[in-house]
Amino acid sequence: MAFRGPRVWLWRWRRNPLKRRTDAVEAWIVLGAWVITVITGVLAGLAATQSVENGLARERAEWHRVDARLTAKAPGKVTANSQTASGDQVWGNVSWTAPDGSRHTGQVRVGPGSPAGTTVPIWSDRQGHLVTRPAGVAQAHVRASLIGVLVGLSAAAVPLVGGRVLCGRLERRRLDLWDTEWARFGPLWGRKTR
Structure with a gap:
């Protein structure tokens, strides 16, 4: 070193x-x-x-959290596990009422085989649109x-x-200047001086 x-x-x-x-x-x-x-x-x-x-x-x-209801039975079979992982869930159609009183529908993940009318917690914005949990x-x-x-x-x-x-x-630029100076003074180095 x-x-x-x-x-x-x-x-x-x-x-x-x-x-x-x-x-x-x-x-x-x-x-x-x-x-x-x-x-x-x-x-x-x-x-x-x-x-x-x-x-x-x-x-x-x-x-805000809103309770929605399944409008139809969710596809799939009910499993023995009451606690299902998110990978075991299926898409189900739900409807809910917005804070302004208007009715909305959408799709959320629910347990397979859930019967129509099952309450499903969802999240909704002020306009009643379906959003993810904040x-x-x-x-x-x-x-x-x-x-x-x-x-x-x-x-x-x-x-x-x-x-x-x-x-x-x-x-x-510095290298270009060095090249220019070298081109000017380089040949002088070969001369003998007395």
């Missing part, structure tokens, strides 16, 4: 006679890209988390946090990639 020497902090901004202007520009681009990456990621993640939590809280407030408070926090992290990482990738692209262009 090669000896690298002591670590020098802020080496990009130290005075050095060999440092070019593009080196200083690259140093500021790297710093700016990292600062913008962190700020963008944190702000986007927090905004997404808050938005998802607000949406899920609104669902918990507006969606997420609990703990589920909402976990879901909002995961979405916030994903959105934050995705948003942070944009300035990070942009900074890398700019640094790559500076590197190509």
